Amino acid sequence: MNENHYNSYKEFLIRxxxxxxxxxxxxxxxxxxxxxxxxxxxxxxxxxxxxxGSLIAxxxxxxxxxKRYLDEREIDAxxxxxxxxxxxxxxxxxxxxxxGKAKVTFSRVVPEKVIDILDAIFNNFVPEEYLLGQxxxxxxxxxxxxxxxxxxxxxxxxxRVITKNCGKINPFSIEEYIAYDGYQNxxxxxxxxTPEEVCDIVERAGLRGRGGEGYPTGKKWKNTLASPAxxxxxxxxxxxxxxxxxxxxxIMESDPHSVIEAIAxxxxxxxxxxxxxxxxxEYETACERIQKAIDDAKSYGILGHDIFSSGxxxxxxxxxxxxxxxxxxxxxxxxxxxxxRGMPRPKPPYPSQKGLFGQPTTVNNMETLLNIPVIISxxxxxxxxLGTDESSGSKVFSLSGRIDRAGLVEIPxxxxxxxxxxxxxxxxxESKELKGVLIGGPAGGVMTYEHLDYKIxxxxxxxxxxxxxxxGIVVMDDNTCIIDTVKYYMNxxxxxxxxxxxxxxxxxxxxxxxxxxxxxxPSDENGHTTLQRFKGVMHxxxxxxxxxxxxxxxxxxxxxxxxxxxxxWYRDEYEEHIFERKxxxxxxxxxxxxxxxxxxxxxxTICAKKCPTGAILGTPKHPHFIVQEKCxxxxxxxESCKFAAIISK
Amino acid sequence: xxxxxxxxxxxxxxxxENLIPVLQDIQNELGYLTEEAVEQVSKYLDLPASKIYSLAxxxxxxxxxxxxxxxxxxxxxxxxxxxxxxxxxxxxxEFTGLQSGETTRDGLFSLExxxxxxxxxxxxxxxxNDSYYTELxxxxxxxxxxxxxxxxx
Numbered sequence: 001m002n003e004n005h006y007n008s009y010k011e012f013l014i015r016x017x018x019x020x021x022x023x024x025x026x027x028x029x030x031x032x033x034x035x036x037x038x039x040x041x042x043x044x045x046x047x048x049x050x051x052x053g054s055l056i057a058x059x060x061x062x063x064x065x066x067k068r069y070l071d072e073r074e075i076d077a078x079x080x081x082x083x084x085x086x087x088x089x090x091x092x093x094x095x096x097x098x099x100g101k102a103k104v105t106f107s108r109v110v111p112e113k114v115i116d117i118l119d120a121i122f123n124n125f126v127p128e129e130y131l132l133g134q135x136x137x138x139x140x141x142x143x144x145x146x147x148x149x150x151x152x153x154x155x156x157x158x159x160r161v162i163t164k165n166c167g168k169i170n171p172f173s174i175e176e177y178i179a180y181d182g183y184q185n186x187x188x189x190x191x192x193x194t195p196e197e198v199c200d201i202v203e204r205a206g207l208r209g210r211g212g213e214g215y216p217t218g219k220k221w222k223n224t225l226a227s228p229a230x231x232x233x234x235x236x237x238x239x240x241x242x243x244x245x246x247x248x249x250x251i252m253e254s255d256p257h258s259v260i261e262a263i264a265x266x267x268x269x270x271x272x273x274x275x276x277x278x279x280x281x282e283y284e285t286a287c288e289r290i291q292k293a294i295d296d297a298k299s300y301g302i303l304g305h306d307i308f309s310s311g312x313x314x315x316x317x318x319x320x321x322x323x324x325x326x327x328x329x330x331x332x333x334x335x336x337x338x339x340x341r342g343m344p345r346p347k348p349p350y351p352s353q354k355g356l357f358g359q360p361t362t363v364n365n366m367e368t369l370l371n372i373p374v375i376i377s378x379x380x381x382x383x384x385x386l387g388t389d390e391s392s393g394s395k396v397f398s399l400s401g402r403i404d405r406a407g408l409v410e411i412p413x414x415x416x417x418x419x420x421x422x423x424x425x426x427x428x429x430e431s432k433e434l435k436g437v438l439i440g441g442p443a444g445g446v447m448t449y450e451h452l453d454y455k456i457x458x459x460x461x462x463x464x465x466x467x468x469x470x471x472g473i474v475v476m477d478d479n480t481c482i483i484d485t486v487k488y489y490m491n492x493x494x495x496x497x498x499x500x501x502x503x504x505x506x507x508x509x510x511x512x513x514x515x516x517x518x519x520x521x522p523s524d525e526n527g528h529t530t531l532q533r534f535k536g537v538m539h540x541x542x543x544x545x546x547x548x549x550x551x552x553x554x555x556x557x558x559x560x561x562x563x564x565x566x567x568x569w570y571r572d573e574y575e576e577h578i579f580e581r582k583x584x585x586x587x588x589x590x591x592x593x594x595x596x597x598x599x600x601x602x603x604x605t606i607c608a609k610k611c612p613t614g615a616i617l618g619t620p621k622h623p624h625f626i627v628q629e630k631c632x633x634x635x636x637x638x639e640s641c642k643f644a645a646i647i648s649k
Numbered sequence: 650x651x652x653x654x655x656x657x658x659x660x661x662x663x664x665x666e667n668l669i670p671v672l673q674d675i676q677n678e679l680g681y682l683t684e685e686a687v688e689q690v691s692k693y694l695d696l697p698a699s700k701i702y703s704l705a706x707x708x709x710x711x712x713x714x715x716x717x718x719x720x721x722x723x724x725x726x727x728x729x730x731x732x733x734x735x736x737x738x739x740x741x742x743e744f745t746g747l748q749s750g751e752t753t754r755d756g757l758f759s760l761e762x763x764x765x766x767x768x769x770x771x772x773x774x775x776x777x778n779d780s781y782y783t784e785l786x787x788x789x790x791x792x793x794x795x796x797x798x799x800x801x802x
Contacts, residue, residue: 056768056781089770244727246767281673281710282763322669322708325764339668341707400728400769407770438727474727488730492764498707 006175009036013178014300018187019308036179039139041099043076044122048109049093049167050081051253052285053246057091058110065111066094069118083254085167086408087154088246088400090132093167096121102142103135105149154405157423159386159412161394162370166254166408171289174296177257183302185373186264190310198269199225202372205380206392211237211328211365211470212554214391214458220362223352224270227360234267234275235356237333238286238366239321242441243492245398245472247408248366252279252286256293262369263316264303265376270362273313276337277366278327281320291318325442325496328470329553330355330363332498343498344553367396367471387413391457395468399425401475402432411456418452421475432477436569440469442489443558445565446482465565467558481587482570483577486562487515493559504556507547511563514540518577519588521633533578541567592633592648598623600645607637607646652678653689663694672705681712717752717759719797721745722776726765729772737773737790738762744794757801758794 009032016029025033034040046066050059063081070077085093090107094117097103104126106117113130120127126134126143133149134142142148150156160166169176177183189198203218224232238259240248252259259277267275279287294316297303305313319337327333327342334356336342355361371393375383384392391413397420400406404426411420421427421434428434436448445466447454454460461468476485490512499505514536544560544567551557567574576582583591596607596616601623608616608624615631618624626637638646656674660667668690675686682705691698705711723741725734742748745758752759766774771783775790782793 052766053768053770056766056774056776056783057771058781087770088768091768091770243725243730243764244769246765246769249767320670320673322673323710324708336669337666339665339704341704398769400726400772401731405770406728441727472727474731476731480731485727485731488727488735 047095049084051084054091059092065114088407102140105132185376205375205383210367232272233361234272236277239280247398256289402477403475413457414455435476438474444469481585501552503550520590724766724774728769732772734773
């Protein structure tokens with residue numbers, strides 16, 4: 001389907017859909033909508049997920065292979081790029097829809113599979129070994145005996161509210177978004193409600209900020225609205241930069257117009273005529289798609305001057321972040337937009353009084369804003385019914401780590417961790433036992449096996465010492481070392497600390513050093529090294545508390561979370577590292593102990609020659625042995641032994 | 650120089666708030682921020698060059714060395730870390746002598762370590778220019794780097 005195909009609908013959509021508040025769809029209009037939505041098609045349609053995740057999985061080659069297949073056989077079919085529907089481990093995902101028949105979805109479509117699948121389906125046969133499922137649609141005749149995609153465990157336990165279009169629509173086409181009822185909520189808001197009423201509805205819905213502590217969004221908006229000013233700003237923070245969470249990126253790449261609509265409604269509620277969307281510059285694909293969405297929306301009159309004769313003006317500008325985790329903090333983000341170093345400043349004055357360029361500003365996380373159109377469309381009561389008493393609505397998580405089905409997951413608040421990991425995620429690979437999950441990124445915490453039946457919401461995660469944060473869930477199994485993981489987070493945070501306040505700059509660095517120290521062998525056995533190390537851990541807790549209590553911004557305050565919550569739940573593992581100098585997962589390289597299996601050793605002397613400290617002794621052709629006092633645990637002998645005679649414990 | 654002038658012309662009413670976009674555009678054009686470029690921007694914006702450096706060094710995406718012919722990007726997200734990415738970064742150092750943000754002397758390789766490449770199901774991941782490599786291990790990494798080394802000889 002080329003671009004001109006869509007362009008021919010532009011006038012129709014503006015005239016019949018966007019400019020008519022009371023819609024009565026006649027048959028002709030409905031037929032055109034069916035056509036744009038690809039509900040009624042005349043020739044086969046093939047869609048391929050085309051996001052940064054699927055590109056890494058090889059979507060580009062798959063795309064070219066499909067194109068070549070169609071060209072060589074002169075098959076008249078449409079090939080369309082879509083977003084991703086969530087399972088990153090199933091990428092690239094390809095959908096095939098034959099006229100009149102239900103759409104079928106295939107997973108892991110690497111180029112070698114393309115011919116097999118397409119050959120079969122063009123002969124009216126679905127190769128089930130590659131199939132994920134077929135889509136339900138009352139206009140289409142379902143395939144016989146094939147499972148429906150909504151019934152596969154990954155999707156059936158989810159509640160897709162804000163990600164409903166992901167993987168379904170073409171992210172490059174505003175027409176498709178409009179045909180799937182897009183921008184209707186924006187129109188509803190500007191035609192039926194005053195800004196105050198929108199704020200009211202959001203407050204009644206109980207929406208809370210998804211980025212950090214869960215501050216009520218409606219309240220935040222009212223504060224901004226209450227500050228008198230000529231110009232107000234809305235900043236949508238879509239730079240997640242959390243290592244291990246990619247849901248915002250995936251949503252931006254899969255359904256960019258939903259982000260634009262969310263910003264548009266929110267700007268209206270805040271009386272902001274200018275909105276910024278802050279995207280990590282590294283997310284090139286996301287930036288391109290958002291920019292295209294902004295341009296398209298402008299050309300449709302959805303953005304710009306006097307939108308649909310409502311008197312409301314809005315301009316959205318894309319700002320490409322230059323890479324700084326601290327810009328997740330609102331005052332730092334504002335500084336970055338002003339062209340300064342992204343360093344936070346003390347509050348008050350709050351951004352709602354004095355923010356960007358000294359004007360009242362609201363900074364909201366992208367996911368928070370994505371909930372707004374849903375609330376406008378379904379009403380606050382419906383939204384509240386989704387989720388728990390304290391935390392309403394749904395939450396998007398990025399599930400990764402040692403899990404079978406990694407990906408983007410949307411669940412109502414209050415779903416148990418067990419359901420997320422075992423039902424949606426499909427459990428751990430090789431049926432390994434769960435050790436725990438890291439929730440909320442570097443500033444979050446851990447939940448252990450015991451917390452599996454906890455219902456996930458702001459309060460429950462807080463009660464175990466974590467934070468919901470941006471929503472990354474990283475699953476760990478026996479082969480993951482807690483100390484190593486926390487060390488990794490501290491290393492990340494000490495690099496990202498802006499250096500403005502001392503507790504954060506020095507505290508995180510010291511915590512990292514202590515952790516680094518206990519994951520190494522002491523240099524000598526004399527003196528009080530063990531005592532020193534134990535003192536290190538005593539200090540670790542104190543240090544973490546001080547860092548949490550005295551840091552200027554959220555980064556420092558929450559940096560202690562991983563340390564404190566792992567100390568609480570995995571103290572035994574810390575003690576093991578300190579007293580026994582043992583890493584049960586075998587991850588801390590310097591703590592490994594090596595032995596030589598006398599039966600297997602042939603005395604080839606390779607290990608003895610390679611050992612940097614001369615810790616391996618023995619005569620040629622006789623079994624060698626390792627002098628433990630000299631061994632530094634580098635593992636060179638382990639890697640060089642050809643007979644697997646060296647055992648690591 | 651002309652290239653930079655062209656970029657600056659895109660920002661006629663230039664203010665401090667345009668500084669980051671200007672520098673990003675320059676980096677996209679030249680591959681890194683050269684001294685001359687920073688000086689030119691400083692004159693254009695009427696801002697001391699030291700201020701521009703203070704900003705540019707704060708953000709991790711600005712480079713002050715040219716990229717290598719083969720630009721290696723390794724993901725170090727939490728998920729990739731758990732699957733062993735940190736070990737691979739150490740190994741990359743062993744094989745090429747590179748740490749994040751550096752370029753080899755012969756200009757062949759440069760390394761960048763990024764937070765997350767959003768394909769967590771396939772970790773550890775790396776990219777060399779536009780080719781992606783997934784589910785890496787030490788042997789695979791060595792093979793890939795050797796492949797690029799040999800293709801030069």
